[in-house]
Amino acid sequence: MSDTPVRQQNTAAFYGQAVASFGIAMTATTIGIFRLHADAWVRAFLGIAVLYLVTSAFTLAKVIRDRQEAGQIVSRVDQARLEKLLAEHDPFEKL
Numbered sequence: 352m353s354d355t356p357v358r359q360q361n362t363a364a365f366y367g368q369a370v371a372s373f374g375i376a377m378t379a380t381t382i383g384i385f386r387l388h389a390d391a392w393v394r395a396f397l398g399i400a401v402l403y404l405v406t407s408a409f410t411l412a413k414v415i416r417d418r419q420e421a422g423q424i425v426s427r428v429d430q431a432r433l434e435k436l437l438a439e440h441d442p443f444e445k446l
Contacts, residue, residue, distance in 0.1 A: 377405070 384397045 377401075 380401055381398070384394050384401070387394055387397070
């Protein structure tokens with residue numbers, strides 16, 4: 352009666368692809384900002400904006416993951432309580 356959820360694990364190839372993709376995107380953006388024909392303060396502003404966007408994206412991903420994990424923990428606790436109640440219940444006991 353106990354359904355244990357299968358823990359999804361990312362493969363090493365997926366992890367490597369994600370890291371490489373992030374590195375390539377950051378490198379391309381950095382090169383693009385430095386090669387931009389604009390004043391130094393404009394390039395600095397764009398660089399800070401990119402860093403802010405990256406940190407915000409990491410924070411959002413962490414918040415979403417934490418919320419999902421918290422939901423799974425609550426679900427497991429509720430399932431354990433239900434299983435305990437069902438195990439202790441005797442339908443043939445006279446009220």
